[in-house]
Amino acid sequence: MNSRGEPEDFLSLSQNNGVHTRSAEWGSLPYARPPAVPARMLTPRNEEGSDVAPMGVLTRLRGPGTINARVLRIALIPSIALMVVGIGLSGYLALQGLNTLTFAENVRKSLAPSTRFIATVQQERRLSTLKVLDKFEPANGALVAQREKVDDAVQDMRAVTAELAESAPEELAGSLRQLEAVTAQLPQFRRQVDAGTADAEQVYDFYNEMVxxxxxxxxxxxxxxxxxxxxxxQMISYDLFRSVSAHSRTHVLLLRHIAQGLNLEEFHEAAHQMGTYHEIVETIYSRMTPTEQQKYDVMGESRWWETATGGDDAMMSRGPGLHPVTFDLQAWQNGVAKVQRQLLQMYSSHSAYAANLAASSGSSLLTTSLIAGGTLLLVTGAAVVFALRRSRELAARLIGLRNDTLELAGHKMPDLIDRLNRGERIDINVDVPWIDHGSDEIGEVADAFNQAQRHTVAATVRENEIRAGVRAVFLNIAHRNQVTAHRQLQVLDKAERSQEDPEQLQLLFELDHLATQGRRNAESLIILGGKQPGRQWRKPVELRDVLDGAVAETAQYTKVNISSVADVALRGDAVADMIHLLAELLDNATSFSPPQTDVDIRSAIVGRGVVIEIEDQGLGMEPEQLEQIDAMLRTPPDFSVMALSEGTRIGLFVVAQLAARHDVKVTLRESMYGGINAVVLIPSRSLADADGEPAPPDTGTDARPSANPATVAGSGYDPGYDRGLVPMPTPLHRRRRAAHRQEPDDEAADHETAVTPPAEPEPDGNGHPGNGHSPSDTLQFSVITTTTPDNGSASQHAPQDPAFASQPAGNGETKPPLPKRRRRENLAPQLQADQETPAEPEPDQPPDADPPGPERFDPSPERFQASMSAFQRGTRRARSDASDTPHPPRWPGEEETT
Structure with a gap:
């Protein structure tokens, strides 16, 4: 505490004393000052007072011993990123190499079938051209045999192209589809050739398209x-293919030139094709393999090359038109065929060379990709292993910090706080251990937890002190309100005894009832404060009396209807709390139901005790709200930490506290009328035995800070009335009394007193019945009042007589005996004089006339004043007669305790 008596700041104390927390001593609670905090945990402040990090701290955060530097050294993220990129790149390259290798293998497989297809198609073109010409005719069966060879080549080509198309690019795949479509037309075109409907030009164009x-x-x-x-x-292979194709076309055109001559356009086509195959071979000669060059050289020096080229030159030298042949035609055809085969071999050889080179390239790319990917994986794996090994120490330290923190937060701190809440003393060095994890960032985090737990302990101590003070003030105010309500009820009781004006009596009764509710509200505050507010009964009390007492403490008691009452009694130690619990539920039921409806109370004996149902016809609640309230009733919350809002119903919290105290189960559910049906299950241990029970030990009463209970008890104030155990009129009472008024006996008729009804009360029914005291052990009262509630039902209360008390209730139950009254004992002298000599009945009185009795009701003011004066004198005489003896308890078995 500082010089002004205010608590000093926890942080400033820690900075000033400079003592390490682990060496600090805590005194008894409340302590003089909070424990000190290590200086290295305090953040320096600049001149303006704001928190700043000095340059030394920033330099240390970037130093080699920080967590940031260790994470950079671990390099998990870059290593993983490098591994992902490397694996992706290596996989891509490996896939490319695999695709290249697969494609090269497919090309190499298709090389032989494609070469054979080219050769057979060109030969079929030559034979088909000879067939359509008039001058030449192919050898017998040569064309048929060649067609079979072409069909076989087409089948082989389809087999390899189907596999090739799967890995081929779109350009090659499109060519393969076109080739399939053209070869499908081959049988039809052959029939045209055989029928003679196709000419040489059509044959030339059709087979050229296929090639x-x-x-x-x-x-x-x-x-x-x-x-x-x-x-x-592969482009060199394509050039050799063009040379083969041009050579074949040249000699097909020359055959047509020999047979029927060529026009100028066809002659130019022949010259172009001849020049193409010569030029291509000579152009790519240097780019061919040595083997291919050697084959070309051998072909150029051969005799059949000279024969073939000599015939070509002879035909081309004569120009367009039909000319006679001046050379050996058969030798020329043989030489052309040999040149054709040699060119095809050169094409096939170079295509195989290109395919082998592609396969080698794909294999090399695949191998390189796999090696690179494996190397990258090894490097990345080594980096990850290094990072994991380096981070294992940090992980172990963090796990240790986590375990220590969880142990502290989950076990030690709750136990410590519970001890503080119970008011025990603690030793900070023993009960609040210091978590030490080094001096780096992890250690600073541990120190932060240490500081947090010490702040928590300090805050808990402060909170307990404040809570204890608030609870003391809370209970003190509640006790003061309770004592004030006691005294108010005493004053009202005195005023009621001395008042003779019925209208003033009605107002006093209403004030009496409001004071009873105020007393119950004060007791609710005491219950929420954790104390026992009221007196207890030593002997069992019938459930009927408990229900009547609860109805008496209800604001709108005229709306309550007791339908059925179980024939059981409650133990004395549970009576007061059950009355309070039921009164709170009845208040809720009457407050939230329409004014024209009743609240019904039913009770029945069950296997586990007795059940009391309170059912209203109000608006009800939402299912979610019902679930929340039921959960609260099952587990009452701590009122000290309960968050109260505008819509909070204090009565339900009081019900929850009382239910938990006596193991009573309270459940709210939706009523069939749309309202709420509150079910109260009182356990068997709170019920009295059939033969009665011994008096439970006296639990005493709560201490009142502003009044002496003995003074209150000895001041003439009835403790039973203080508990509000005088039942208010209920619809059940009204029905019983209405039944008695329908067929009164003679004695009751003789003593019937006519009164003027007082002013009608407000709709909430705050009237209070009389509180005359009876020496009997059962509840007895006598009230002169008439109340008409909003629902239209009326309740009339007249002084009870023996005849009325002896009649059975309308529902078959028997009420406790009412006070005995003697005829004309409390009448005014004037009335006694009138009653001494009863009037003789007239002789001519009709048979159905009223029997002889007192004078008929005279509505004159004098008669009313006389009646009320007699009634008041009688009640005063009864009180004075009972003043020599202690006040009897308002409930059977109730006794005052000190």
């Missing part, structure tokens, strides 16, 4: 190469 499609596919293979060298070599 050109193959050339387009070869060009697509060259363009799809992944390696430049492979693509270059």
């Amino acid at each position: 050109e499609i193959v050339g387009t596919g070869i060009q697509g293979v060259a363009r799809s190469a992944n390696d430049a060298e492979v693509g270059f070599e």
Whole structure:
């Protein structure tokens, strides 16, 4: 505490004393000052007072011993990123190499079938051209045999192209589809050739289209190469294919030139094709393999080359038109065929060379990718292992910090706080251990937890002190209100005894009832404060009396209807709390139901005790709200930490506390009328035995800070009335009394007193019945009042007589005996004089006339004044007669305790 008596700041104390927390001593609670905090945990402040980090702290955060530096050294994220990128790149390259290798293998497999297809198609073109010409005729069966060879080549081609199309680029795949479509037309075109409907030009164009499609596919293979060298070599293969195709076309045109002559356009086509195959071979000669160059050289020096080229030159030298042949035609055809085969071999050889080169390139790419990917995985794995090993120490330290913190937060701190809440003393060095995890960032985090737990302990101590003070003030105010209500009820009781004006009596009764409710509200505050507010009964009390007492403490008691009452009694130690519990539920039921409806009370004996149902016809609640309230009733919350809102119903919290105290189960559910049905299950241990029970030990009463209970008890104030145990009129009472008024006996009729009804009360029914005291052990009262509630039901209370008390209730139950009254004992002298000589009945009185009795009701003011004066004198005489003896308890078995 500082010089002004205010608590000093926890942090400033820690900075000033400079003592380590683990060496600090705590005194008894409440302590003089909070424990000190290590100086290294305090954040320096600048001149303006704001928290700043000095340069030394920033430098230390970037130093090699910080967590940040260790994380950078671990390099998990870069290593994983490098591994992902490397695996992706290696996988891509490996996939490319695998695709290249697969494609090269498929091309190499298709090389032989494609070469055979080219050769057979060109030969069929030559034989088909001879067939359509008039001058030449192919050898017998040669064309049929060649067609079979072409069909076999087409089948082989389809087999390899189907597999090739799966890995081929779109350009090559399109060529293969076109080739399939053209070969499908081959049988029909052959029939046209055999029928003679196709001429030489059509034969030339049809077979040229088939060969050109193959050339387009070869060009697509060259363009799809992944390696430049492979693509270059495949383009050389394509040039050799063009040379083969041009040579074949040249000699087909020369055969037509020999047979029927060529026009100028056809002659130019023949010259172009002849120049193409010569030029291509000579152009790519330097780019061919040595084997291919050697084959070309041998072909150029051969005799059949000279024969073939000599015939070509002879035909071309004569120009367009039909000319006679001046050379050996058969030798020329044989030489042309040999040149054709040699060119095909050169094409096939170079295509195989290009395919082998592509396969080698794909294999090399695949191997390189796998090696690179494996190396990258090894490097990344080594980095990850290094990072994991380096981070294992940090992880172990963090796990240790977590375990220590969880142990502290989950076990030690709750136990410590419970001890503080119980008011025990603690030793900070023993009960609040210091978590030490080094001096780096992890250690600073541990120190932060240490500081937090010490702040928590300090805050808990302060909170307990404040809570104890608030609870003391809370209970003090509640006790003061309770004592004030006691005294108010005493004053009202005195005023009621001395008042003779019925209208003033009605107002006093209403004030009496409001004071009773105020006393119950004060007791509710005491219950919420954790204390026992009222007196207890030593002997059992009938459930009927408990229900009547609860109804008496209800604001709108006229709306309550007791339908059925179980024939049981409650133990004395549970009576007061059960009355309070039921009164709170009845208040809720009457407050939230329409004014024209009743609240019904039913009770029955069950296997586990007795059940009391309070059912209203109000608006009800939402299912979610019912669930929340039921949960609160099952587990009452701590009122000291309960968050109160505008809509909070204090009565339900009081019900929850009382139910938990006596193990009573209270359940709210929806009523069939739309309202709420409150079910109260009182356990068997709170019920009295059939033969009665011994008096439970006296639990005493709560201490009142402003009044002496003995003074209150000895002042003439009835403790039973203080508990509000005088039942208010209920619909059940009204029905009983109405039944008695329908058929009164003679004695009751003789003593019937006519009164003027007082002013009608407000709709909430705050009237209070009389509180005359009876020496009997059962509840007895006598009230002169008439109340008409909003629902239209009326309740009239008249002084009870023996005849009325002896009649059975309308529902078959028997009420406790009412006070005995003697005829004309409390009448005014004037009335006694009138009653001494009863009037003789007239002789001519009709048979159905009223029997002889007192004078008929005279509505004159004098008669009313006389009646009320007699009634008041009688009640005063009864009180004075009972003043020589202690006040009897308002409930059977109730005794005052000190």
